[in-house]
Amino acid sequence: MFSYDGLTSPERELWDAFPQGRRVDLRTGVAADDRAAGGVRWGPGRTVRAAVVVALLLGANAAQPGAVAGLRLAGARLTGRLDLAGAEVGHALWLEDCWFEESVDLLGASTRTLVITGSRIPGVEAYAARIEGTLDLRRSVVERLGSSPFNHVSTALSLSDARVTGGLLLDGAEISAPGGWAVAAGGLVMEGGLTCRGGFAVRGEVRLPGAQLPGGLFMRGAQLLSPGPTGAALTLDNAVGSTFDFSDGFVANGTVRLRGARISDSLTFARAVLSGPRDGRGPSLAAPSMQAADVDLTLARVPSGAVDLRGAQVSSLHDGEHSWPDVVELDGFVYGSVTVDEAGERREAVGRRDSVAHRLAWIRRSPGYHPQPYEQLAGWYRKAGHDDDARRVLLARQRHRRRTLPRAARVWGHLLDATVGYGYRPWLAGVWLLALTSLGTLVFGAHSPVPVKRGEGAPFQPLVYTLDLLIPIGGLGQRTAWYWPDSGLQWLAYLLIALGWVLTTAVVAGVTRVLQRN
Structure with missing residues (x-):
């Protein structure tokens, strides 16, 4: 417990202001002198022990009737560790443009609104903290913790398993x-939104696996400058939220990892840049098994690494x-x-002249064959x-699959493709039938066959004879009534019979394949 006589002048001012929630401003009014980055040089007139702040928040100076107590301090140099681990804090804390000598410890604490803006902090440990209100770190510089018993990787801001009933504001923060892990917030439960805009920049991984973000995650214009130990810049595996905004710069x-994430509204990367790990060994976007309503992937430039959407489900792409x-x-x-921009509006990407070719090229970017x-x-x-x-x-699927088959199956596949387009182009069979019929009619019509039995059977008709050769089922009475003394013409007849069987088999196989698939 502190005695009033043992407090320094700025500490007494803060002590007296606390019961009424008055603000204590130790800034000089000169911008260059008030920047938190230079707080290490601030003298005794701007120095407050962190232990005094802790004592006030824990009731060392009771609130006065008719007033709302609160700690409001600006432009101070806070020495020592701001240790509120396990504490139940019933007062709001506002710190602006302050310089912290040591980290802030909120491990397992229960607090009201906590505002530390424009300040320099050597790490924040808030594992399993409960914040009834808003956590505001806008424009602050948060550096890595010296050590953390709950994160095996060096961490700057630890919010794992924390709960915030209001918003988490990181706009403009560095x-x-x-x-390591710039932000470690696995299992974070938010009731408000999480905003990281207005110059937000991090070095290290931002980790939010399993986070619940019903108010949304807004990182428009955020700069994730370097990845964590596994090459990830942002991890949202199994996170749940309404809107994830990674747009406009x-x-x-x-x-960027979104494995198993559940997004009830929109996920946007409009005009974003996904560079991926610098060594090129990881994807730029890994979102297998993700679920989202609307996904906007109109990036500013082509991602340098792969995009993984295996098992993902979206209503609109x-x-x-x-x-x-x-x-x-x-x-x-x-x-x-699937929609594209057309005349400034989103429109279905069907009906365009190059639509199918463009989408097939898209599918072929996937390694291997998958139906x-x-x-x-x-x-x-x-x-x-x-x-x-x-x-x-x-049809393109069958052609792709054909490349994975043994040689004999590939030959049969080429035959199905050429004759009936694997059943998806049955009119090709008619083209082949017409071509072979025309060939046979012209060749056989220029020569005279020999009847098998003279004086019996119908007169020779080149067209009917050719059709009789090509159609293997039934008979038109021409094939068995005539033969060719010329071996070349007889072999042509045999060839047409064989082609008729092949064509019929291909038609049956192709149509059966389509019917079975349907």
Whole structure:
């Protein structure tokens, strides 16, 4: 317990102001002298022991009737550790443009609104803290903690398993833990929004796995300058939120992870830059099994690393010319619609002349052969009423699959493709039939065959004879009634019979394949 006589002049001023919640401002009014970065040089007239702040917050000077007590301090140099671990703090704390000698410890604490803006802090430990109100660190510089028993990686701002009933405001903050975790907030439960805008910059990974963010995550224009130890710049695995906004200049120099995230409204990367890890060994965006309503991937430039959407489900996907890198993992990716910008508006990306070719090139960026991306794309075209485009997609799927088959199966596949387009182009069979019929009619019509039995059977008709050779089922009475003394013509007849069987088999196989798939 402190005695009033043992307090310094600024501490007495703070002590007297606390019961009425009055603000104590120790700043000089000269901007260059009041910057928190230079607080180490501030003298005794601007120095307050952190222990005095703790004592006031824990009831050392009781509030007066008719007033709301609170600690409001600006421009102070706080010496010692601001240790509120496990404490129950019933008063709000406002600190502005302050310089902290040591870290802030809120481990397991229960506090009211906590505002530390424009300040320099060597780390904040708030593991399992309960903040009834807002946590405001706008414009503050938070550096890595010397050590933390709950994070095995060097951390600057620790909010793991914390609960904040209001908002978490990090606009304009600079949080630095190069090679470590700039923000460690796994299991964070928010009731308000989390904002990281207005010049927010970090060095190290921002970790929010399993976080509950019903008020949304807003990182428009944020700069994630360097990744953490695993190459990730932002981790939101299994996080739940309404809106995730990474737009308008958002930069991630490392992987953005959204594995299993659940986003009830929109996820936007409009005009963002996803650079991925510098060594190129990780993806720029890893979002397998993610669920979202609306996803905007109209990036400012093409991601340098892969985009992984395996097993993801979105209602609407909005993409553009810079959305997709050379490698895109799409197996299991389900979407309700795909839109593009056209005349300043979002419109379905169907009906355009290059739509199918563009989307097939997109699918082929996925390593290996997977049937699901083709089936998903075909289903989208069918839903939009473009059945011809759907058939083109399914034909492309068969051609892609063919490259993975043994040689004999590839030969049969080429035959199915050439004759009936794997059943998706049955009119090709008619083209082949017409061509072979014309060939046979012209060749056989220029020569005279020999009847098998003279004086019996119908007169020779080149057209009917050719059709009789090509159609293996039934008979028109011409094939068995005539033969050719010329061996070349007889071999042509045999060839047409064989081609008739091949063509019929291909038609049956192709149509059966389509019917079974449907």
